[in-house]
Amino acid sequence: MTAALRLTGLTKRFGDKTAVDGLDLTVPAGSFYGLVGLNGAGKTTTLSMAVGLLRPDAGTSNVFGVDVWSDPTTAKALLGVLPDSLGLPERLTGREVLTYLGLLRGLDKSTVEERAAELLAVLELDGAEKTLVSEYSTGMRKKIGLAVALLHAPKLLVLDEPFEAVDPVSALTVRRILRRFTDGGGSVVMSSHVMALVEQLCDHVAVVDKGRVPLSGTVAEVKAGRGLEDVFVDLVGGGVDGAEGLAWLAS
Amino acid sequence: MAGVLIAMRVAVLRHSLRGARAAWTSTGALVGLGLAVATIVSGRTDGTLLASLWGTWAIGWAVAPLVSGGGEVLKPENFAMLPMSPRRLASGLLASSFVGFGPAVTLVAFASLLPYAVHKGPVALVVAVPALLLELVFVVLLARFVNAVAGMLLRTRVGAFIVALVWAGSMALIAQGWALVAALTQRWGDEGPAYLRDVVGWLPSGWPIRAVDAAARGDWGVALGVLAALAVLPVLMLLGWSRLLQRRLTEKPARPSERRASSSRLGRIAYTGRVGAVAAKELRSWSRDLLRTNHLWFAVIYAVGFCLLPVLVGWWGMAPYTGLAMLLMGSGLAANIYGLDGTALWLTLLTPGAARADVRGRQLAWVTVMAPMAIGLSVAFTVLSGDSYAWPIVVSLLPAVLGGAAGLIALVSTHMLVPMTDPHKRGSNPLGISDNDGSSTGLAYLMLGGVPVTALPAGAVAAAGVLTDRPWLAWLGLPTGLVTGAFFAWLGGRLAHRRLDAHGPELLEAMRTGVAPATRKVTGKDGVERLMAAKGLDDLPKRLRVIVGVCWSVCWLPIFPQGLVALGFVLFGQERHSWFLATYVGGWGVPLACGMVVFGLAVLGTGIYLPGWYRKREAVDAV
Numbered sequence: 001m002t003a004a005l006r007l008t009g010l011t012k013r014f015g016d017k018t019a020v021d022g023l024d025l026t027v028p029a030g031s032f033y034g035l036v037g038l039n040g041a042g043k044t045t046t047l048s049m050a051v052g053l054l055r056p057d058a059g060t061s062n063v064f065g066v067d068v069w070s071d072p073t074t075a076k077a078l079l080g081v082l083p084d085s086l087g088l089p090e091r092l093t094g095r096e097v098l099t100y101l102g103l104l105r106g107l108d109k110s111t112v113e114e115r116a117a118e119l120l121a122v123l124e125l126d127g128a129e130k131t132l133v134s135e136y137s138t139g140m141r142k143k144i145g146l147a148v149a150l151l152h153a154p155k156l157l158v159l160d161e162p163f164e165a166v167d168p169v170s171a172l173t174v175r176r177i178l179r180r181f182t183d184g185g186g187s188v189v190m191s192s193h194v195m196a197l198v199e200q201l202c203d204h205v206a207v208v209d210k211g212r213v214p215l216s217g218t219v220a221e222v223k224a225g226r227g228l229e230d231v232f233v234d235l236v237g238g239g240v241d242g243a244e245g246l247a248w249l250a251s
Numbered sequence: 252m253a254g255v256l257i258a259m260r261v262a263v264l265r266h267s268l269r270g271a272r273a274a275w276t277s278t279g280a281l282v283g284l285g286l287a288v289a290t291i292v293s294g295r296t297d298g299t300l301l302a303s304l305w306g307t308w309a310i311g312w313a314v315a316p317l318v319s320g321g322g323e324v325l326k327p328e329n330f331a332m333l334p335m336s337p338r339r340l341a342s343g344l345l346a347s348s349f350v351g352f353g354p355a356v357t358l359v360a361f362a363s364l365l366p367y368a369v370h371k372g373p374v375a376l377v378v379a380v381p382a383l384l385l386e387l388v389f390v391v392l393l394a395r396f397v398n399a400v401a402g403m404l405l406r407t408r409v410g411a412f413i414v415a416l417v418w419a420g421s422m423a424l425i426a427q428g429w430a431l432v433a434a435l436t437q438r439w440g441d442e443g444p445a446y447l448r449d450v451v452g453w454l455p456s457g458w459p460i461r462a463v464d465a466a467a468r469g470d471w472g473v474a475l476g477v478l479a480a481l482a483v484l485p486v487l488m489l490l491g492w493s494r495l496l497q498r499r500l501t502e503k504p505a506r507p508s509e510r511r512a513s514s515s516r517l518g519r520i521a522y523t524g525r526v527g528a529v530a531a532k533e534l535r536s537w538s539r540d541l542l543r544t545n546h547l548w549f550a551v552i553y554a555v556g557f558c559l560l561p562v563l564v565g566w567w568g569m570a571p572y573t574g575l576a577m578l579l580m581g582s583g584l585a586a587n588i589y590g591l592d593g594t595a596l597w598l599t600l601l602t603p604g605a606a607r608a609d610v611r612g613r614q615l616a617w618v619t620v621m622a623p624m625a626i627g628l629s630v631a632f633t634v635l636s637g638d639s640y641a642w643p644i645v646v647s648l649l650p651a652v653l654g655g656a657a658g659l660i661a662l663v664s665t666h667m668l669v670p671m672t673d674p675h676k677r678g679s680n681p682l683g684i685s686d687n688d689g690s691s692t693g694l695a696y697l698m699l700g701g702v703p704v705t706a707l708p709a710g711a712v713a714a715a716g717v718l719t720d721r722p723w724l725a726w727l728g729l730p731t732g733l734v735t736g737a738f739f740a741w742l743g744g745r746l747a748h749r750r751l752d753a754h755g756p757e758l759l760e761a762m763r764t765g766v767a768p769a770t771r772k773v774t775g776k777d778g779v780e781r782l783m784a785a786k787g788l789d790d791l792p793k794r795l796r797v798i799v800g801v802c803w804s805v806c807w808l809p810i811f812p813q814g815l816v817a818l819g820f821v822l823f824g825q826e827r828h829s830w831f832l833a834t835y836v837g838g839w840g841v842p843l844a845c846g847m848v849v850f851g852l853a854v855l856g857t858g859i860y861l862p863g864w865y866r867k868r869e870a871v872d873a874v
Binding site: 051052053054055072073074076077079081083086087088089090091092096099100101103104105106132134141148 | 524525527528529531532535536539540592593594595596597598600601602603604605608609673674675756757759760763
């Protein structure tokens with residue numbers, strides 16, 4: 001079976017710093033894949049290159065066998081993306097954002113209206129009908145971003161930190177939506193710092209460290225009977241500090 | 252406190268002033284220095300002239316926030332949690348504002364008070380020194396104060412209009428101030444300009460000159476009084492500014508109201524396809540984004556002021572072209588339209604085939620916003636002017652300029668994108684669209700020069716018809732304008748969406764990181780860099796590269812404007828011509844202009860010689 005996403009030898013250098021270093025990753029179709037890693041490990045850079053937002057120095061990204069960089073039009077029709085903290089059309093309301101992006105994707109008027117209404121209702125953004133995106137809170141921006149990613153019913157969702165700043169109730173909603181999406185045959189790749197979340201939600205996990213993937217597989221394989229957090233810290237952590245020093249803090 | 256803020260600002264400037272940007276900034280500083288020297292030279296003896304020149308410098312500082320995107324290197328928001336009063340914060344920020352080329356150049360310009368004081372009587376120097384320093388404090392604070400007031404006003408629609416009125420009005424006045432002087436002369440003879448002189452002299456920018464005059468007369472009471480006023484004014488402004496700072500840091504701006512009324516019409520546009528969807532989105536931005544509202548009013552008010560001020564002396568010759576002037580100004584303010592929207596570009600990049608629709612939709616929206624006003628202004632003022640021969644020229648130029656501008660906006664905003672602060676990260680100052688040095692202002696000038704070029708064919712045909720008195724030829728300008736307008740709009744848009752398709756990710760990266768895209772091919776930073784790569788110079792050590800870059804970008808200034816052009820002016824007997832130094836030094840004009848050319852050639856030669864010298868030295872070292 002074709003993989004939902006296959007990254008081969010992805011490399012990106014910024015100046016003399018190598019952010020992503022020949023990274024390989026295969027996301028099986030129908031899987032819910034978690035990417036975990038330290039700050040600056042290269043998760044966002046990898047995902048940006050995977051979906052076509054950042055040109056890699058070397059390597060390829062295939063979405064269901066379609067090369068993102070040589071046949072972007074076909075690949076992008078299969079993809080739904082939630083990038084980390086990028087801009088949105090600030091002077092539109094949430095409904096308008098969805099309407100115009102739907103029309104821009106070539107959906108017809110009634111489909112767009114129907115889907116926009118449903119997405120806004122499910123994500124509980126329909127109460128903020130008159131609010132411009134520029135007035136949204138960080139969590140609301142995440143939610144409208146997720147709605148944008150889902151709008152055209154993609155086959156693969158690529159989500160950068162989808163749960164960051166989202167309140168616990170909305171997080172439950174988002175989890176249910178993503179579960180339904182994978183149950184219906186969709187594939188999800190998601191990056192996160194929260195180990196517990198990845199452990200509960202994902203069936204596959206990859207550890208990203210210094211721009212490479214030293215460990216990947218099903219969650220059970222990677223954990224090998226231990227907790228994901230312990231495995232992760234052992235692999236990338238070095239020493240965990242914080243107990244010593246800072247003596248002045250509580251004086 | 253102030254010391255720490257000054258150190259912070261120095262650190263920020265040092266990080267941002269690197270490589271080619273340093274070359275740009277030093278070019279700007281050199282131009283400023285030229286203007287400062289011109290101020291000194293021309294105001295030696297004439298107090299009235301000096302006062303009006305100082306007034307121009309003050310206006311320059313007052314509009315600086317507009318040009319430099321707020322001009323805030325340090326954002327007050329970053330210090331909101333420090334336990335200190337707004338007054339202390341304002342004083343610290345003010346102190347840090349003195350770091351930079353602007354204040355240094357202005358200090359040189361204000362040094363013009365010293366030769367003037369010597370001319371009046373050396374004893375006046377006692378007053379001149381404190382007066383010019385206080386004036387420097389006043390103008391630097393004026394920029395901060397205006398920025399704060401404008402930032403507060405730009406939260407409402409009316410405020411956006413007021414800010415545009417003040418800025419565009421004063422810039423039009425600088426450009427066409429002669430008309431005002433001439434009108435006053437016409438009305439009251441020599442007394443007319445004398446009134447104006449009094450007004451200019453009694454503005455705060457003229458106070459130091461008043462003080463020096465008074466001291467030279469021995470009128471010490473007046474001199475000290477004026478000095479005291481000069482000292483009190485900044486204190487009052489500082490208090491006002493700290494009030495505004497506190498409001499900015501503690502109040503969330505009211506939501507811009509939405510206009511429900513227009514949605515049905517916009518809805519119809521939106522459902523006419525992908526281009527329609529983008530156009531509808533853009534039209535909403537035009538009506539809801541107060542910064543764009545402000546830009547729109549700026550274009551209108553500047554054009555009206557610029558073309559109608561001469562009417563004061565009964566000259567209607569420019570009035571028919573008000574609409575065209577508005578289009579030019581409007582195109583300049585829209586030249587960085589992709590940069591202003593920031594990283595929201597990712598949505599276009601991830602939507603299959605959306606690049607073309609995005610570019611065409613933006614062009615369509617710009618034309619939809621501008622065309623009715625341009626046509627209205629053109630028709631109204633051409634009728635009022637009674638210039639019947641202007642009709643074919645105006646009517647021919649309208650479609651040519653509309654189309655040419657729409658094409659150039661698309662082309663320039665995608666090929667020469669200047670990264671701005673993302674809209675959702677701009678903080679509470681609506682003007683704070685960028686922390687760079689106003690490179691987008693360069694794009695505006697490019698449009699002011701480029702758009703007329705696209706309209707040349709139509710203008711030439713119409714003008715030829717008018718001059719030779721052949722109406723059929725004059726009216727042939729209209730189809731010419733329609734064809735060239737359509738052609739340039741099509742071509743610019745096509746180049747733009749191809750650029751988005753080919754280099755979209757690079758543009759996005761540029762906006763994410765705030766560094767101009769590495770694939771840019773035109774002028775400025777990358778022009779120099781590309782030239783260096785082409786000449787195999789990119790392996791030079793950094794310091795040498797900066798020097799070579801500065802030489803290459805700066806040498807043209809003495810060679811052309813200050814050298815050859817100034818020489819032309821001198822030879823044709825033009826005295827005291829704007830900023831051409833050689834026209835101010837009497838009999839020394841020709842040698843000075845020639846010296847400038849030699850100097851420029853020497854700078855260019857240094858830029859060419861240094862790399863070769865370095866290579867040779869390296870080769871010797873290698874052996």
